[in-house]
Amino acid sequence: MGRDSLFGETIVWTGEARYSRLPVAYRAVAALAFIATASALSFVLAAKLALHVAALPTLLFAAFSLAVGIAAVELPRWWLSQMRYTVTESHVIWQRGRFRRTIETRSISFARIFWDPRQPGVGDLELVRAVPTGALHRRLTLRLRGVAAPDRVWAIIRGVQTTVPAGVGERPLTQRLDPGERVLWTARPRRSWRGLLPRGQRQIGLVLVGIMLLGSVARIAWRLPSLTRALTDAGIRLAPLVAVMLALTLSLVLLLGLLGYALNEACLKPWRLVNNTHYLVTNRRVLIQRGHEELHLDRDRIVDVIDAPGQAAGVTDLFLVLDGPRARALEASGAFGELERTPYLRPVLLAVEDVDGARRVLGQRELPEAA
CATH class of the missing domain: 1.10.287 (Helix Hairpins)
Known part of the structure; x- marks a missing residue:
């Protein structure tokens, strides 16, 4: 391929958004x-x-x-429709018209892949860079939306040559490892009723919104019969009465939809996804798969592992502290008391029972190749 006009580097991959379904x-x-x-x-x-x-x-x-x-x-x-993506020797470039965003390849801490369940082989690739925690905490991400075979694109960014068929998100991660990569430890989080409890500002806020919406729904439903009688006694004809009832019914549907979304995002969805979560530690990477979402983290980015008691008895949360170029303050990934639980995967192994095994494996360096 040619060279990029921004950095003058050799282009190793180009692509565009293949978009057919609304998020x-x-x-x-x-x-x-x-x-x-x-x-x-x-x-x-x-x-x-x-x-x-x-x-x-x-x-x-x-x-x-x-x-x-x-x-x-x-x-x-x-x-x-006008998004273009370019991967060079050292950078990933997102471009739309004259607008460009870039991220250095060596600065990428981990990647998330979001597979589209209705469009096989297509998904979003989100590149995340670890940033300082505390007062300087911020999020640096670059998301390539609607990419064909995002796992293959991520392999290209990492400079890995793979012969495994790409773009097959239905396959488990154990069937999509790099050449020479071996699984050293695997686990699933243990589900508990405590997972239904909201945790973090986002989830607590959604629960409060849900409570207010529930109050509005109850108030409308309580007053609906008396309102119908009052309109009938006032001599309102059938046609406008039906229109009023239709409007109130649609308003109830609207409020119930918002209520269902808030409670599902705050409590039910995180609890339900626990059964679809799978942790893998290989000789090179830490991989997390949850439904149609994946997290890929190279082990050389991990500088420490901090454990904390889980929500249920007998389980532990393992927070992977990350490092990166010009990010020596470290990304805590929740280890320093961050209660926020985002809807996306983070470098955190939640509700782990085999803590000693995980720590032992994460403390090892990459094993030599077998003869």
Whole structure:
């Protein structure tokens, strides 16, 4: 291949976003916006039939909600359609038009792969760099969305030649190891009812939002029968009455959808995914697989292992402290009291029972190749 115009380095791989399905967040926003549009239009119809007024503010809100829903569907497609990715000898480059973001290959601490379950062989590759903890803590990531065979791209970035078929996310990680790579330790986290408890600012915030939404749903459901009787006694005709009931029902559906999302993200989803989580320590890497998400970490990035009591009795959480170029303050990965539990995988082995085995293996250097 040729040379990159930014760094003048040899290009080893180029690609673009292969995007066919909306991410879950955008689909949820679009669905909620369209439900809000239908609810607002029902109120407008009821006001027109019963009171013979236009209800212009509600109509404007319906138009705004419709625009938000359409934007949630179309804007991601338009944004991703012009993304280009380049891997050179020393850098990974994300480019869209004149905008560029880069990350040094040697500065990458670990990578996350998010497989698309509806588009086999395609997923997102997120490159993460360890940064100082404490007051200087920040997140440095570069995400390549909609990449074909993201595991192959990650191998190219690491400079590893592999003959294993790439782009097959359904295969377990044990069938997609590098040449000469061997599994030294494997485990699964132990699931406990304590995993249902919210942990961290994000999850606690979602639970509080869920409680407020539950109060709103209960209030609407409690007053709905009395409101129906009051409208009937006032002589409201059947058509506007049906429109009002439809609007209130759609409002309840909207609130229930938000409530379900908040509780699922805060409690149910993390607890449910424990059964689909698998830890692997090889002679070269630490690998974590959870459903359609994977974390790949080279062992030479690990400088220490800190253990802490797990949520359940008899289990321990192992936090892998990372190091990297110009990041000597170390990324704590939760080891220094960070309670935040993000929805994505981190270099943390949660609810481990075989702590001694994990520590013993992680303390070893790469084993020599067998003769």
